[in-house]
Amino acid sequence: xxxxxxxxxxxxxxxxxxxxxxxxxxxxxxxxxxxxxxxxxxxxxxxxxxxxxxxxxxxxxxxxxxxxxxxxxxxxxxxxxxxxxxxxxxxxxxxxxxxxxxxxxxxxxxxxxxxxxxxxxxxxxxxxxxxxxxxxxxxxxxxxxxxxxxxxxxxxxxxxxxxxxxxxxxxxxxxxxxxxxxxxx
Amino acid sequence: xxxxxxxxxxxxxxxxxxxxxxxxxxxxxxxxxxxxxxxxxxxxxxxxxxxxxxxxxxxxxxxxxxxxxxxxxxxxxxxxxxxxxxxxxxxxxxxxxxxxxxxxxxxxxxxxxxxxxxxxxxxxxxxxxxxxxxxxxxxxxxxxxxxxxxxxxxxxxxxxxxxxxxxx
Numbered sequence: 001x002x003x004x005x006x007x008x009x010x011x012x013x014x015x016x017x018x019x020x021x022x023x024x025x026x027x028x029x030x031x032x033x034x035x036x037x038x039x040x041x042x043x044x045x046x047x048x049x050x051x052x053x054x055x056x057x058x059x060x061x062x063x064x065x066x067x068x069x070x071x072x073x074x075x076x077x078x079x080x081x082x083x084x085x086x087x088x089x090x091x092x093x094x095x096x097x098x099x100x101x102x103x104x105x106x107x108x109x110x111x112x113x114x115x116x117x118x119x120x121x122x123x124x125x126x127x128x129x130x131x132x133x134x135x136x137x138x139x140x141x142x143x144x145x146x147x148x149x150x151x152x153x154x155x156x157x158x159x160x161x162x163x164x165x166x167x168x169x170x171x172x173x174x175x176x177x178x179x180x181x182x183x184x185x
Numbered sequence: 186x187x188x189x190x191x192x193x194x195x196x197x198x199x200x201x202x203x204x205x206x207x208x209x210x211x212x213x214x215x216x217x218x219x220x221x222x223x224x225x226x227x228x229x230x231x232x233x234x235x236x237x238x239x240x241x242x243x244x245x246x247x248x249x250x251x252x253x254x255x256x257x258x259x260x261x262x263x264x265x266x267x268x269x270x271x272x273x274x275x276x277x278x279x280x281x282x283x284x285x286x287x288x289x290x291x292x293x294x295x296x297x298x299x300x301x302x303x304x305x306x307x308x309x310x311x312x313x314x315x316x317x318x319x320x321x322x323x324x325x326x327x328x329x330x331x332x333x334x335x336x337x338x339x340x341x342x343x344x345x346x347x348x349x350x351x352x353x
Contacts, residue, residue, distance in 0.1 A: 046264060055205075060249075177277060185249070
């Protein structure tokens with residue numbers, strides 16, 4: 001499955017959940033397919049989508065909160081998997097699009113080919129951690145995890161396919177903050 | 186001169202509606218963290234790295250809480266990219282309580298350089314701060330609240346050795 005196909009499969013499954021996006025390919029692909037007010041596009045601060053999502057989840061316990069992360073981000077902040085497990089917010093769903101490369105900077109390899117991130121999450125203490133390789137597996141896996149007690153982890157293995165012509169997020173960072181906060185009120 | 190203790194300072198922050206605390210410990214802040222672990226009105230979440238604490242605070246702020254980040258100045262280096270590419274451009278405020286190890290060049294070797302440059306780093310990044318003293322508490326809290334509520338930017342309170350009790 002190509003990375004874009006994973007987004008095309010996943011995004012229509014979303015309702016009004018806040019989604020914190022990792023920088024790079026994740027932000028740009030998601031923004032290009034479907035922009036939402038509930039999307040927080042983290043354009044810099046690589047590695048922090050998971051901790052931002054944890055903060056939102058802890059302070060909005062009545063909302064399901066989704067982190068849409070990448071393998072490079074998860075590897076950079078593996079310690080945050082431990083923090084999420086320790087705080088164990090039951091409303092946090094951590095989805096990772098794993099293409100095994102730093103795609104938006106030119107497909108330099110990450111090391112997630114050698115490190116099964118779903119096993120890392122499970123060992124850290126997530127209540128469930130699931131890996132899917134096929135497009136058809138995304139919907140049933142995501143829906144099951146959304147109806148489970150969190151924190152849960154969904155690893156979607158994809159092939160890189162990013163078109164560098166894919167647009168960048170056009171909202172200013174301040175606009176992203178304002179509308180995301182409004183959607184959380 | 187009004188006395189300032191770990192308890193009175195934390196209680197004051199809680200009274201000012203700062204109720205979400207996280208960070209990475211420093212001995213100079215140990216009294217604050219001990220008190221935080223005892224109070225019911227506030228939450229203290231141990232972070233594994235200072236930049237993860239910045240992310241956690243950003244999420245908490247956007248979800249309606251007023252976050253406080255406690256860290257040693259050694260954590261400032263880890264946080265600089267988060268401050269410059271998240272907080273400053275997105276206008277996501279946070280109150281930072283940063284201990285000043287290496288002040289005046291008298292400390293363990295690993296603290297000397299950061300102790301010398303921590304204020305210059307904040308200034309270079311365009312981030313406002315004050316050195317907290319018992320006599321300026323009201324004034325710096327007002328300044329911090331203005332920065333946070335009106336400009337929506339981070340504000341740092343620098344804590345010198347001996348300001349708060351240490352527990353170890």
